[in-house]
Amino acid sequence: MAQDTRKNAWINNGTFAISTCSGTPRRSRYAGQALDDTASWYFFATIHGQYVNQQGPTPGYPDWGYLPAPPPVPNSPKPSTSVVKQYWGQCQHQSWYFAPWHRGHLLALEAHIRAEVVAAGGPATWALPYWNYFGPGNDYTIPLAFIQATLPDGTPNALFVEARYGPDGDGKIYIPTAAGGAGHPGDPNFVYGIVTQDCLKNTIYNGSNAATKAPGFGGPKTSFWHGGGNSGNLESNTHNLVHVYVGGAQPGSGNGGLMSDPSLAGLDPIFYLHHANIDRMWAEWNSAPANKNPTDNAWLKGPAASGAHEFVMPMPGGRA
Numbered sequence: 048m049a050q051d052t053r054k055n056a057w058i059n060n061g062t063f064a065i066s067t068c069s070g071t072p073r074r075s076r077y078a079g080q081a082l083d084d085t086a087s088w089y090f091f092a093t094i095h096g097q098y099v100n101q102q103g104p105t106p107g108y109p110d111w112g113y114l115p116a117p118p119p120v121p122n123s124p125k126p127s128t129s130v131v132k133q134y135w136g137q138c139q140h141q142s143w144y145f146a147p148w149h150r151g152h153l154l155a156l157e158a159h160i161r162a163e164v165v166a167a168g169g170p171a172t173w174a175l176p177y178w179n180y181f182g183p184g185n186d187y188t189i190p191l192a193f194i195q196a197t198l199p200d201g202t203p204n205a206l207f208v209e210a211r212y213g214p215d216g217d218g219k220i221y222i223p224t225a226a227g228g229a230g231h232p233g234d235p236n237f238v239y240g241i242v243t244q245d246c247l248k249n250t251i252y253n254g255s256n257a258a259t260k261a262p263g264f265g266g267p268k269t270s271f272w273h274g275g276g277n278s279g280n281l282e283s284n285t286h287n288l289v290h291v292y293v294g295g296a297q298p299g300s301g302n303g304g305l306m307s308d309p310s311l312a313g314l315d316p317i318f319y320l321h322h323a324n325i326d327r328m329w330a331e332w333n334s335a336p337a338n339k340n341p342t343d344n345a346w347l348k349g350p351a352a353s354g355a356h357e358f359v360m361p362m363p364g365g366r367a
């Protein structure tokens with residue numbers, strides 16, 4: 048089988064050129080809308096985190112169904128209680144499971160999309176692109192395919208998201224990396240500081256030393272951990288800062304963008320290109336021989352090794 052290598056979204060100038068395929072799409076623009084379909088786009092967002100009917104008798108933002116479209120976000124139908132318990136709200140944050148859990152989430156979504164791409168006549172080697180905001184030139188800005196409201200054929204672009212406000216709250220999406228910051232001199236909105244890849248200089252996954260501040264590159268040892276506490280260095284800066292700068296907040300209401308909240312973030316397609324870059328950074332860190340992943344059974348086998356929640360993902364034709 049040919050290797051499916053993830054490509055930089057900024058090749059071909061960040062347009063649709065690398066993501067379109069010759070076949071006719073089999074489904075509507077917002078394919079897979081059914082919230083209770085484990086293969087749907089929205090289901091994959093619930094796996095990360097969700098606000099489905101959670102805001103009580105007078106719902107509003109950020110309850111799903113009360114978010115500004117596009118995309119239109121469903122609040123129903125809910126899957127069975129057992130499916131909800133098994134899959135929803137699994138994302139691992141402030142944990143040494145942060146990097147591997149998100150890798151599994153990406154692999155599963157990638158497998159579903161690849162199956163659709165192949166069915167539409169595209170290549171079996173299709174893989175998620177990544178957004179490397181540390182790249183040259185203007186790569187710190189979001190690839191163009193995500194900011195156009197319509198596709199070249201005039202139909203709505205499913206990559207375009209209304210609630211994506213950016214560091215300055217004006218819908219212009221860029222990351223204040225060193226280059227992004229230099230491109231916006233004197234901008235008062237970089238309240239979380241400059242986004243760096245200094246975490247790649249760390250030399251231990253869990254713990255600290257002269258090159259690594261606590262709790263380490265990969266995060267603190269936890270059991271199944273949905274969030275709270277200290278982020279690992281890859282998670283805090285780079286990952287967290289990119290989330291809050293992309294999502295930003297709506298001027299006036301102060302409502303955060305989708306990327307600003309883990310229970311909304313998976314609804315924004317850029318989420319997966321951001322995480323593909325975080326995944327790439329983890330692989331880059333591992334490419335230095337001295338940088339070792341944990342060898343503890345509790346990390347290798349996941350929280351299920353101690354009887355806690357098992358990590359599962361829906362895969363095409365089953366689960367893994």
Ligand SMILES: [Cu+2]
Nearest residue numbers: 286290312322
């Ligand atoms: Cu994330």
